[in-house]
Amino acid sequence: MPETDDIVILSDEDIKKLKVDGLKKELRCRGLSHAGKKAELVERLKKAMVDKVPLLNIHQTSVAPNGFPEKAKWRLLEASEEVEEPECVDPTLVAPSEARYRKNYIDLNDKNDENETRTILVKKRNYERKFEREKFDAVALQLIPPNNTNNTKKQSTMKPKKGKKAYDKLPIEKLTPNLKFTAKHKLDENSHPAHWLQAFIPEHMKKRDSRSVCISKWCQYTNMKAQLDFAGDEKVGGLSYKFEEFKPREIEQHLSLYIAQGLNPSPQLKMKTKSQISQPLQGNDFINSCIGHNFERRHKQFKRYFAVQHPYLPIPDTRTHPNWKIDPFLEHLNKVSIQAVHLPEKISCDEQTVGFTGKDSKKARIKYKKVGDGYQADSLCVNGYTYSFYFRHQPAPKKYLDQGYSPLHAQVRFMIDQLKSKNHSLFMDNLYMSALFARRVLECEKKVKIHGVTRLNGKGIPLCIQQYEVNDEKKFR
Numbered sequence: 001m002p003e004t005d006d007i008v009i010l011s012d013e014d015i016k017k018l019k020v021d022g023l024k025k026e027l028r029c030r031g032l033s034h035a036g037k038k039a040e041l042v043e044r045l046k047k048a049m050v051d052k053v054p055l056l057n058i059h060q061t062s063v064a065p066n067g068f069p070e071k072a073k074w075r076l077l078e079a080s081e082e083v084e085e086p087e088c089v090d091p092t093l094v095a096p097s098e099a100r101y102r103k104n105y106i107d108l109n110d111k112n113d114e115n116e117t118r119t120i121l122v123k124k125r126n127y128e129r130k131f132e133r134e135k136f137d138a139v140a141l142q143l144i145p146p147n148n149t150n151n152t153k154k155q156s157t158m159k160p161k162k163g164k165k166a167y168d169k170l171p172i173e174k175l176t177p178n179l180k181f182t183a184k185h186k187l188d189e190n191s192h193p194a195h196w197l198q199a200f201i202p203e204h205m206k207k208r209d210s211r212s213v214c215i216s217k218w219c220q221y222t223n224m225k226a227q228l229d230f231a232g233d234e235k236v237g238g239l240s241y242k243f244e245e246f247k248p249r250e251i252e253q254h255l256s257l258y259i260a261q262g263l264n265p266s267p268q269l270k271m272k273t274k275s276q277i278s279q280p281l282q283g284n285d286f287i288n289s290c291i292g293h294n295f296e297r298r299h300k301q302f303k304r305y306f307a308v309q310h311p312y313l314p315i316p317d318t319r320t321h322p323n324w325k326i327d328p329f330l331e332h333l334n335k336v337s338i339q340a341v342h343l344p345e346k347i348s349c350d351e352q353t354v355g356f357t358g359k360d361s362k363k364a365r366i367k368y369k370k371v372g373d374g375y376q377a378d379s380l381c382v383n384g385y386t387y388s389f390y391f392r393h394q395p396a397p398k399k400y401l402d403q404g405y406s407p408l409h410a411q412v413r414f415m416i417d418q419l420k421s422k423n424h425s426l427f428m429d430n431l432y433m434s435a436l437f438a439r440r441v442l443e444c445e446k447k448v449k450i451h452g453v454t455r456l457n458g459k460g461i462p463l464c465i466q467q468y469e470v471n472d473e474k475k476f477r
Contacts, residue, residue, distance in 0.1 A: 015046060023045055027041065084124075133449065134422070136422075137171070139172065142169075142170045142179070144165075144168050201213065203252060215252050218307065224307070229304075272284050350381065350428075350429060351392075352377050353376050364393075375391060376392040377390060380415045387415075397414045405437075409434075422446050423446075426451075
């Protein structure tokens, strides 16, 4: 078996003895693709032996992926000194390990060296090279803390009157309500949750309000839809029992029932409308007093005729408007959730799922999560608050697809453009992260700095910083 420092030749017999994991390891050591079935891996490795493909040096300069400047390359920074590993309070946490192939390609044929390579820990180091990044310096009108002596009445934007609180423009350090929004809807920290809900979904539209989303509008659309179906007229095809027009208050009660079901699920929705005497576990006396009388008949009418969209409008192609029936509500919710708060520097992007157990082509099958199936959406969030969202089954924005973004990154870029401030730090998991996307969002108008774990394949990450997961955790203990 002839070999040099950079080239290790394996015979056909050696390759035949390798299992799938071994084949993939050998291909990774040579910078080749390790995707495919075993037969494809064997043929790819045999061809590499014929071509005498050398082993990769992880410290060498590597070419950056497509989308970067033509001469751009990755270069590993030189560390100035090593730092001792800090003591870990939680014994269940394990420090990251070096990639298995990093040691193996140095002494590839030493079979006894496998355990040693798995237990090499990544050492922490200091670097002299520093990178200057623009700081997040957004401010917003906030309540002046009582112990804040740096703000005086002269500095205050809103001077306190007798018995009033003082406000000033302060740095945004956490999720902060927009005081203009709260003042418009007469909200404060002591407001009832129902009043906050009414700020997002008002019962009536105020004068000179351009919003078309409110309970009274939905009530109007629901009654119009019932009239088109000849509700209550069994001869024509409507429901067999008597129909009375809905009132805004009644629409609000039925919607609130679904909110209560989401917060505290019951096996059947109608159980919540029972009194606690007849249904001790799932019954609710308050809901029973509001909506319990004749619930089943009325709620069946509500589910059949409730409408958010104008029923007279023609229905467009579902491929371009998959959420047509609720599009006005989704657009309104996205707009109001952005207006209601000011975001801090650190935010996150992740997927959210609206649980759904029925049949629908837009529903996503999720076998690897306990949350179950439903409608998936990408969202920008912070501290449990959803700032912006974009459903997966919606067509990605054409503006960003034309610029070379993938559909997933096009949707995320659309949400990033909804940010009010620049220089946010955005955390993503390995589904979203890639080297090219990180560069693009840093150079966009909002100058967002993204970070997070990254997958190994197709993400443009240089070999010198890749770490492969070791499945056998017992080797670390």
